[in-house]
Each structure stands twice: as structure tokens, then as C-alpha cells.
Amino acid sequence: MKKNLRIDPFCIGCDKELTLHILHLNCIPTMELTTGIGVTYPIIGRMHGHHQGKDLAIVETQDQAREEGYDYFTKLYVIEKEYRLEVEALSVTKIEVAIPDRVTHNEIPIRTQSFGWKWKEIELNHLPAEWQEIAIRSLYVTGLPRGVVKMGRLINDSPIVISIKPEEQTHSHTPIATHLPYTIGADVEFMLNNEGELIPASRFFPIDGPIGCDERQIEQDSGDYALAEIRPEKAQTPQELYNNIRTLLNEASKKIPYNTIEFHSGSMPFSGYQCGGHLHFGTPLSLSKIHALDQYVAIPMAMIEDSRTAKRRRKTKHGGLGKYRLQPYGFEYISLSSWITDPHLTLGLLCLAYLVVAFHHELPADLLFEPLVQQAYYNGNKTILKHYWPEIKKRIQSTSDFHMYEEELSDLFHRIDHPEDYLVQKDLRQNWELDVEQQPYLPETTVHIPKKIRKQLHLQEGQSTFIRAGKCFTTATIHPYPFSFRDSNIIQLSQPLRDSLSLPKEWNPKVFQKNGILALGPIMGILAPNPLGLQETYFNHLCRLGKERRMLVYYFDPANINWEKKVIRGTSVYGEQDFPFPDVIYDRLFLSSTTDKQELDQMRLKFIHVYNIQFINSPALFELTGNKWETHTLLFEDYEEYLPETRLLNHPSEVMEMLDVYGDLFLKPLNGAAGEGIIHIMRKASGMVWVYSNGKQMQRQGDEKQLTKFLTARMKRTPFIVQEGIARKKLKDHYVEIRVYMQKNGR
Known part of the structure; x- marks a missing residue:
């Protein structure tokens, strides 16, 4: 007759690699897994299973990692001392330290009996409470009721979990029913938001008392406390506790009579400031109660929360699975984010938590230690979590006293099933319909x-x-x-x-x-024409560069200067608005009419002498570099031998004279820029040829008389210089130019 083969449920602790992954997921300090490819060597090569350290080896190269067949790799750590902590349920029962006996020397110490080390028991208080809490939680998140947690002391004295070994239970951990009734209490945090800015709660609330501040300060010893905290009286029922919370929220609202200040709860109202909703249970702590709270309260709440911030809080000191504190009245469960967003959620959560702790012995924690569930929880993957929701809900509905809380829980369950039906405001004062005086908060400068x-x-x-x-x-x-x-x-x-x-x-x-x-700052204004034309792209580029350097750069035209208020209407990467007079002005205004020039000169002088604002690109430099003949005259004094022959064109006959000498000329507008308006003239065997050098107009050909007529018409509209044509150099059949860009000062 065949015997039935009994297969035990999968145990995370039986797989060392998976154990390290789960510990890391739960933000427990442990040895970091690595791939062995593209990493900094040396690393440690390891094998699956427990081998008394005989499977460990230092891996120096990627080839060694690939060829020697290790199952997985971890980073190399320098561990000063090692300890073994025996953990049962939520207690450390024994601590041992590794001491050398007949040590086999290796490249790294392998502190096992196989390598000549033995273990000596030490007092429980020899290790800090923080180490023991890490050991207890390490065992907890792997789902083991009993085991040995090996920990190491790094060179900076910080703890690290090395491994976990499952152990046989010494006695039964059958859950014991909760004695009813029991008390339930809470402390819940929220933050003050004034039009997007954090207002310290201590501006309005005392530190202690039913409506106070969390102990976290904005800066050590600053006296500014960021988070508000309500501490309602404990109650015999969740409904009574809910009423106590509503009373305190109403009182808190009266202390802040400003409609522009909002009360924000949830997991992280401001980046870096996590908000908790801690529950106080007046009943003895047990492993089963924490298991039940995690699986039947924390995971369902994760299906409601904003995953973007909730997953960040779950990786903080107070977030994550299995977080609690022992208290004289029983225990405090601290895994949850602030849940006072709206009254229906608050009442539903309180009833669910009370029911789960009361009947934890009816609620198996079989899903909690599925690696996929934990990964989904910490990564905020609601799709995976909701796959398990029907079974979780069914079990909650099957508990003995579910009927007593069915009405309150129906809204919570519907919220999980149909999140699209719930569009609550960020301001919990609106959601709770609290009275708020209609006056704005006017913060200080x-x-x-x-x-x-x-x-x-x-x-x-x-x-x-x-x-x-x-x-x-x-x-x-x-x-x-x-x-x-x-x-x-x-x-x-x-x-x-x-x-x-x-x-x-x-x-x-x-x-x-x-x-x-x-x-x-500094702050730079760009004096620009209106319309901007082709310069707009350049100005926007300068504004972006300024932003990268934490400068403020904006561009403006003279019509938008308000001399009375000392502001300028301009445009920056932040949009159009009034800006202060700048530290420096980059002058990019090219105007030539007499009236405009006089007004601009007065404006520039006023900025320079009345407001002491420095200018980049002075008007004198404009006049010099904007007039090709003056530029040539200045350079001619010292650099004549390097310059092509150039004349200020007064009559077309000068073009004919220079054509007779050079055969190739360029006519350039006196005040031209960017190659606009340049005319290329060549004498060829077939006659005269002239063409705009930008190629926008057709080439023309004619005799001297026709060229003279063409030039006479152009010279009436535009003054020109005429310049000898220079044969350009080629590199690999391409013309080569050398351009030099200079930063110009006022000299």
C-alpha cells in the first residue's frame, strides 16, 4: 500500500540566494548580490545549499566568474566579527560569537567549524537592541518561525546579515485567540501645505498633547517640526476611535483658520517626509498578529495607496512589512502610511485592523511570504497584488465577527475593487467637510x-x-x-x-x-529688438544655459521697461513676467535710425550711471563691428599686409578699376551681417558676371555699361565697400575657412 508523500511548503530560507534577495527587498542590511559580469572585482563566488563555507571562493576576474561554475555571487565585505543569533518568533533566545580555535588560514576568514572556528555563547545585552531587531525581522520576512541569523560587524561597526539557517521549532506556535474586547488607539501624521510650500506644523501646534508634532525636526535643533500628529484617546471599539479622530481633526482645523493651507496625509505628502498611521493594540504581541496585519491590512491598503510615494515609504525606517514596537499596553503596528485622507477610508481601516487582530487565529498568512507578493508590495505593483485580493477578501468575510463591521468594510472593499469611483481631494479638510475660515495665509518674507x-x-x-x-x-x-x-x-x-x-x-x-x-543670482537681461527674428533661438539657448548654472537670464525690449517700479517685462525659460533690473545687460539691440539711437543711448546711460548696471556689447563696439569700413580702417593701421585691398565705394568706376587689377571682387553692405546682401562680381572672357553670394538670385551677365547701371541702383539704397576676392584654400576638395570667436570687452 502506497504511503502519501508529504511535501512541505516552500521555504525562502532554504535558498540562500533568494534569502539575500528578500532581505534586500525589505531594506535589511545584507550582502549585496551581483551578476559577476561588468562589476568591480574581487567578488565572492557561492553555491546553492549549506556547505559550512566550503563553497566560498574569491573571484578575481570575469573569466573566472564565467568558467568556474558558481551559482551566484555577492560583493566582498571585510567582516571584523561574526555572531549567531537564535531567533524564535519575535524574540532572540541566544547569541554566540565566533572565536578562533584551530583556524585554517584563507584569503578571507570563513568562520565555521570546518575552518577551525568555534562558537561561544554571550549575554543577550552584548549586542545592541538594533542588531537584535534586525535579526528578528530578517527571520520574519523569510517566513521562518525559528532559525539562526548569522550577522557580521563591518569595519565601520555597522551590522550586516550574512545568512539565515532554518531550525526545527522547539514548541508549537499555534495562534492563541485574542481576548475580547481589547482597546485600540492610534497616532497619525499629516503635513501642512500652503500653495505647494511646506509649512512646519510647529508654527501652529505644540510639540506635545492630543494635537501636536512628530519628533522629526526640519533640521537638528532648529525647533521647526515638519509633521503634525494627532493622538486620540484609545477606545474600546474602532467606531469610538474614529469619533475621537474626527474630534481632533476638527480642533486642529480651528487652530489654522486659513483656507490656503491644506492638510495632506498619505504616504509622503512632501518628498522625503514620510507620514505614518500607527495603530495601538491593547493586547499582547504575537507573531500571528503581525502576520495577519501584514497580509490582511497592509497588503489591501497597498492596493489603494498612491504607489509612486507609497513604495518609497515602504523602504524607510518606519515602512515595510513586519514593523512594530512593543508597548506597555500591548504593541504598536507602524507599517501603514497615514490613512486619514477621508472619513470612509479611516473608519474602514480601523474596523479592518480591529477585526484582523481579534481573529488573527482564523487568518492564515500563507500569501505573505510568497516572493512575488513581497516584490509586488515593495515595487507598488497593484496588478499583482489584486490578483490575490479575492482570496484575501473571502477570508476576511469568513471571520467570526465580520457581520459586526460589514457596513463599514463594504466601502473599503468597494474602493479596492473599483478605485476609479474614488476621486478624493488631497486636502483632508475638504474630504472630512471640516469648517475652514475663508481667509488666506500670508507667510513671512x-x-x-x-x-x-x-x-x-x-x-x-x-x-x-x-x-x-x-x-x-x-x-x-x-x-x-x-x-x-x-x-x-x-x-x-x-x-x-x-x-x-x-x-x-x-x-x-x-x-x-x-x-x-x-x-x-546673478541676473542677466538681454536687450533685444521686437520682433526678435532669428535671434530668438539664440536667446532661448542662453536662458537655458543660465538655468543650468542657477542664473536668471531673460530677454526684453526697451518698450517694456518700467522705470517707476524698477521692473522689466521680459521672457525667460519660466515664461513671460516682470523681472527685477538685472546685474548685467547683454546688449543685442541693433537699431540705426537717429531717433531710436538717441532714445537708446539715453536708456543705456541711465542703466549704467543711475543703476550701476554693467553692459556686455557696448554701443561703441556695435558701431565699430557693425561698420565694415571702420573695422577695416582700424585694422589697416597695424595689419595692412594681411588684408585684401578694400575701398569705401563712392562710384561704380572704382569697381571697374579693381576688376581690371583682380578680376574677382566682393561688394559688401557697409552695415551688413550674416552674409546678407553680398554681391560677387567676376570678369570673364564672355563679359561681366555678378551674383548674390548667398545664391538666392539668378546669376546675371552683361557688359560694363549694364554693370554700372546695376551698381548705381544698388548704391542709392545701400552703402557698400568693395573688396578684392581671395582665392580660398581647399582641403580634400572642400573649401576651408578659419573663424575666430572673441569675447569683447569695452576697450
Whole structure:
């Protein structure tokens, strides 16, 4: 008679490579896997299975990695000491340290009995609590109830998980039913958003109390606390806790009587600031309860959250699966993002969490440790997670007291099934229909500067200082920059400060100090004609280059200067708006009429002498480089031998004289540019030939009389110089030109 073959469920911990992948996915410090191709060597080659370290080898080259048949590779780490931590459920029961006995020397220490090492038991308090928490969570995320976690101490004293070995259970871990009723409480965070800018919660709320601030400061010892936190009274039922939360939100709203300030919750209202929704359970902690909360609360909530920010929070210290804290009243579950976005979600979540903890013993955690499920959770892949939702929902509906919460949970379940039906506002005050006074919040004129830059410029937090943008001045108060952990070179200006200085909201300026004044920029204005013509592409390119260098560059024409307000209507990469008078003006205005020239000269003199604005491209340089005859005359004094014969054309007969000498001439408009209007004249055996050098008009041929008539008509409209034609050099049958571009100063 055949015996039934029993096959145990797959265990992540049985596969060392998969174990490392799962640990890394859960943001646990562990040995990093690598491909062995295109990496920095040396690395460690490894084999599947447990071999007492006999499978380890240092791999020096890509050829060795390819040819020697290793199953997988990890980066090479220098490990100073190794420890074995025996973990059962959510406790460390024993710690051992590796000590040398009859050590076999290798290129790297392999601390196993096979290589002459033995293990010595040490006190549990020998290792920091943080190490023990890492060991417990390492075992937890692999789904093992009991095992040995091997950890190492790196040269910088930080911990790293080396491996996990499953162990037989010493006693049963059959879940024990929760004693009912039990208390449920919470602390939930949200943030204040004023028209896109972070407002520290500590501007309105105290640190402690039912409506307070989370302990995270914008900057250490700054006194500015970014996150608001409500701490409702614990309750006997989720409905009672919901009412306590509503009461506190209403009180918090009254403390901020401004309709432009919004309350934002969710996983990450501002980049880098994660918001949590922690649940407090007045019942003893158990492995089964955390399993149930992860599979039947955290994973369903992941199907609702905004994956773009939620997946980032799940990789922070407070996010991810299996996150909890022991508390005197029981335990605190901290894996969830802030869930007070709207009242229906809040009530549904509280009822679900209460039900799951109450009947955790009826809810198997068989999906939680599927590698695909964990990967989908951390990557925000709702498509994969929703594949498991029907089974998860069915099990929740099968719990003993589901009928007591069916009404509250129906909305939550419908939200998961039909997310398109739920378009909630970001402002939770609107979603909760809280009363808000209809007045705008008027923030101070502030400049937010990272600590590093404040130190360099000898600035103090809270200090009032003069600040300048171009030729516009005002005062502002210095505050810490709330995102310096992400970029310590960013300067943030409050909207009132930007308004008073006429600066674009999107501009990220540099800051420097001159004569005790903080200066932003530099700012460059490009004086340009209207219409811009072909120069517009060039100006836009300069504006983009300025943005890359954190300068502000805009272009304008004289008609848009407001002398009274000291602003100029111009255009930059940020669009059209009023800008402050700049630090420097790049003069690209080419006007020739007497009236325009007089007005422009007055404008330029006013900028230079009244406002002390420097000019690039002075009018004198315009006149010189814009007049070919004056340029030739200047160069002729010292460089005659290098110049082609050139004359200011007064009569067509001069063309005939020079044709007799050279046979090849160019007529160039006196004030021409970019090759426009140049006429090429050649004497050939068949007669005279003349053509516009840009090839836009047909070649013409005639005698001396016809050429004279042609030139006389042209000279009435345009003054010309006539220049000897130069035979151009060729390289590989192509004409070669050498052009030199210079930066011109005013000399």
C-alpha cells in the first residue's frame, strides 16, 4: 500500500540566494548580490545549499566568474566579527560569537567549524537592541518561525546579515485567540501645505498633547517640526476611535483658520517626509498578529495607496512589512502610511485592523511570504497584488465577527475593487467637510537656507537680513531649508519674498554675500529688438544655459521697461513676467535710425550711471563691428599686409578699376551681417558676371555699361565697400575657412 508523500511548503530560507534577495527587498542590511559580469572585482563566488563555507571562493576576474561554475555571487565585505543569533518568533533566545580555535588560514576568514572556528555563547545585552531587531525581522520576512541569523560587524561597526539557517521549532506556535474586547488607539501624521510650500506644523501646534508634532525636526535643533500628529484617546471599539479622530481633526482645523493651507496625509505628502498611521493594540504581541496585519491590512491598503510615494515609504525606517514596537499596553503596528485622507477610508481601516487582530487565529498568512507578493508590495505593483485580493477578501468575510463591521468594510472593499469611483481631494479638510475660515495665509518674507551654506556665510537662523536680486532690495528672515537632506545647495524663497523681488517661482538661485547683503543670482537681461527674428533661438539657448548654472537670464525690449517700479517685462525659460533690473545687460539691440539711437543711448546711460548696471556689447563696439569700413580702417593701421585691398565705394568706376587689377571682387553692405546682401562680381572672357553670394538670385551677365547701371541702383539704397576676392584654400576638395570667436570687452 502506497504511503502519501508529504511535501512541505516552500521555504525562502532554504535558498540562500533568494534569502539575500528578500532581505534586500525589505531594506535589511545584507550582502549585496551581483551578476559577476561588468562589476568591480574581487567578488565572492557561492553555491546553492549549506556547505559550512566550503563553497566560498574569491573571484578575481570575469573569466573566472564565467568558467568556474558558481551559482551566484555577492560583493566582498571585510567582516571584523561574526555572531549567531537564535531567533524564535519575535524574540532572540541566544547569541554566540565566533572565536578562533584551530583556524585554517584563507584569503578571507570563513568562520565555521570546518575552518577551525568555534562558537561561544554571550549575554543577550552584548549586542545592541538594533542588531537584535534586525535579526528578528530578517527571520520574519523569510517566513521562518525559528532559525539562526548569522550577522557580521563591518569595519565601520555597522551590522550586516550574512545568512539565515532554518531550525526545527522547539514548541508549537499555534495562534492563541485574542481576548475580547481589547482597546485600540492610534497616532497619525499629516503635513501642512500652503500653495505647494511646506509649512512646519510647529508654527501652529505644540510639540506635545492630543494635537501636536512628530519628533522629526526640519533640521537638528532648529525647533521647526515638519509633521503634525494627532493622538486620540484609545477606545474600546474602532467606531469610538474614529469619533475621537474626527474630534481632533476638527480642533486642529480651528487652530489654522486659513483656507490656503491644506492638510495632506498619505504616504509622503512632501518628498522625503514620510507620514505614518500607527495603530495601538491593547493586547499582547504575537507573531500571528503581525502576520495577519501584514497580509490582511497592509497588503489591501497597498492596493489603494498612491504607489509612486507609497513604495518609497515602504523602504524607510518606519515602512515595510513586519514593523512594530512593543508597548506597555500591548504593541504598536507602524507599517501603514497615514490613512486619514477621508472619513470612509479611516473608519474602514480601523474596523479592518480591529477585526484582523481579534481573529488573527482564523487568518492564515500563507500569501505573505510568497516572493512575488513581497516584490509586488515593495515595487507598488497593484496588478499583482489584486490578483490575490479575492482570496484575501473571502477570508476576511469568513471571520467570526465580520457581520459586526460589514457596513463599514463594504466601502473599503468597494474602493479596492473599483478605485476609479474614488476621486478624493488631497486636502483632508475638504474630504472630512471640516469648517475652514475663508481667509488666506500670508507667510513671512523668508529665505530658507541649508545649514552648510548658513555656516559658510556666517548667518544665524531667525536673523533678519537684507537681500538683493539684481537691483531690487528687500529684507527677509532666515530659516532652515526643509529638504537639505536631499540637496544641501538649494535656496528656497517664500512666495512673498519672490513677489517683492519679482522672481519666478521655479528659479533656484545661487546665493552669495557682498557688503553684508545676501545677493541672489546673478541676473542677466538681454536687450533685444521686437520682433526678435532669428535671434530668438539664440536667446532661448542662453536662458537655458543660465538655468543650468542657477542664473536668471531673460530677454526684453526697451518698450517694456518700467522705470517707476524698477521692473522689466521680459521672457525667460519660466515664461513671460516682470523681472527685477538685472546685474548685467547683454546688449543685442541693433537699431540705426537717429531717433531710436538717441532714445537708446539715453536708456543705456541711465542703466549704467543711475543703476550701476554693467553692459556686455557696448554701443561703441556695435558701431565699430557693425561698420565694415571702420573695422577695416582700424585694422589697416597695424595689419595692412594681411588684408585684401578694400575701398569705401563712392562710384561704380572704382569697381571697374579693381576688376581690371583682380578680376574677382566682393561688394559688401557697409552695415551688413550674416552674409546678407553680398554681391560677387567676376570678369570673364564672355563679359561681366555678378551674383548674390548667398545664391538666392539668378546669376546675371552683361557688359560694363549694364554693370554700372546695376551698381548705381544698388548704391542709392545701400552703402557698400568693395573688396578684392581671395582665392580660398581647399582641403580634400572642400573649401576651408578659419573663424575666430572673441569675447569683447569695452576697450
